[in-house]
Amino acid sequence: MTSSASPPVVRFAPSPTGLLHVGNIRAALFNWLYVRRLGGTFILRLDDTDRARSRPEFEQAIERDLAWLGLDWDRKEKQSDRLAHYDVARDRLIAVGRLYPCYETPEELEFKRKRLLAQGRPPVYDRAALKLSDEDRRRLESEGRRPHWRFKLVAEEVTWDDMVRGPQHVDEASQSDPVLVRADGSYLYSFTSVVDDIGFGITHVLRGEDHVTNTGAQIQMFRALEGPVPVFAHLPLLVDAAGGGLSKRTGSLSVADLRERGVEALAISALLARLGTADAVEPVISLDTLVASVDFARVGRAAARFSEDELAQLSARTLHLLPYADVKERLAGIDADLGEAFWLAVRGNLATLADAAGWAQVVRGPIAPVLEEPAFLAEAAGLLPADPWDETSWKAWTGAITTATGRKGRQLFHPLRLALTAQEKGPEMAKLLPLIGRGRVEARLNGQAA
Helix, strand or coil: CCCCCCCCEEEECCCCCCCCEHHHHHHHHHHHHHHHHHCCEEEEEECCCCCCCCCHHHHHHHHHHHHHHCCCCCEEEEHHHCHHHHHHHHHHHHHCCCEEEECCCHHHHHHHHHHHHHCCCCCCCCCHHHHCCHHHHHHHHHCCCCCEEEECCCCCEEEEEECCCEEEEEEHHHCCCCEEECCCCCECHHHHHHHHHHHCCCCEEEEEHHHHHHHHHHHHHHHHCCCCCCEEEEECCEEECCCCECHHHCCCCEHHHHHHCCCCHHHHHHHHHHCCECCCCCCCCCHHHHHHHCCHHHECCCCEEECHHHHHHHHHHHHCCCCHHHHHHHHHHCCCCCCHHHHHHHHHHCCCHHHHHHHHHHHHCCCCCCCCCHHHHHHHHCCCCCCCCCCCHHHHHHHHHHHHHCCCHHHHHHHHHHHHHCCCCCCCHHHHHHHHCHHHHHHHHCCCCC
């Protein structure tokens, strides 16, 4: 795995303009796993300079989702607290001739773009604003126009060695000078991100491949501001099981929605950490397992296919492995903490932890028994072994019933399960029987709600 001489410093930089979804979380997870493996620093940076869309409730939701997933941060920063730093960097770029004012309206720019496309030419900004004289600018501003500001790219091929994609290059001569400052004076992400990465000493930028096209221009910004250029890793984007994009479905794939549906946090991390890699997707009972195995060299270039069905199955498999100590508080929260023996009995039959509440009700009652064969059940009740009961009691009891009635297999077990649990299937009866207890078992066999 690529690493720097000193411990890495990374950042996860969501905008508090909506809920976190699986795509966001995959980037957050890889950043977190990487620094936890190498003893680095994980910064949560809220990119909240979009004044119109940023909301405190989304900021709170981001922190809640990360905490639920176990992705703790070492520092928290907000871009809204750093406007003065952006002003200084802006003025510095202006002073060295790398940031210049432009006065075209959005409509004028769109007209230029369409004309170039109609001519079969790439829609690259023509730098007309650089030809304006001071008098031209004064005239335009007297008309009420306010400039937006573009970063003047150097016509060169920018290269970097990407931790996922390998050697990369972008010919900046074929790119438009990016807008860094809007006409209202607000800053765009590509600029504030670079300023903050320099200010916070970010060593590695680990993000989705949708940012690859920004990287060449951002490397030039790092150099123009005389900041160190970080190492980049661009992860392939997630697609659905059919290969389509997830962007239109992120509402149903928000972390909040998955949590509400009972998906295990560890299952989300295990799936997102292994999708599109050379490693098999397997349940884990601790993030430490994922920390130990994170390796960008094992991440493939192809888009990673995300399946909600696979996540649901992995979530259930995760539950089936979790020790009692890890779920005790959560069981208590749904009034289903009946002890370790109960958890070990039922966990293998759970799709979500909430299902444990139903089995707690079966164990402690009251439930209405389903009497398939009342006469047989009454006879079985008369053969119940004496207390104390343990996991051998079921075998002793059913053996006695077989001796007395000749019944075996489904003919023996099905009516007993229905009477004792009111369910067609479920956990091993040998484990449930002592939990239900002799008194409730006898009552249910005789048709009483208990």
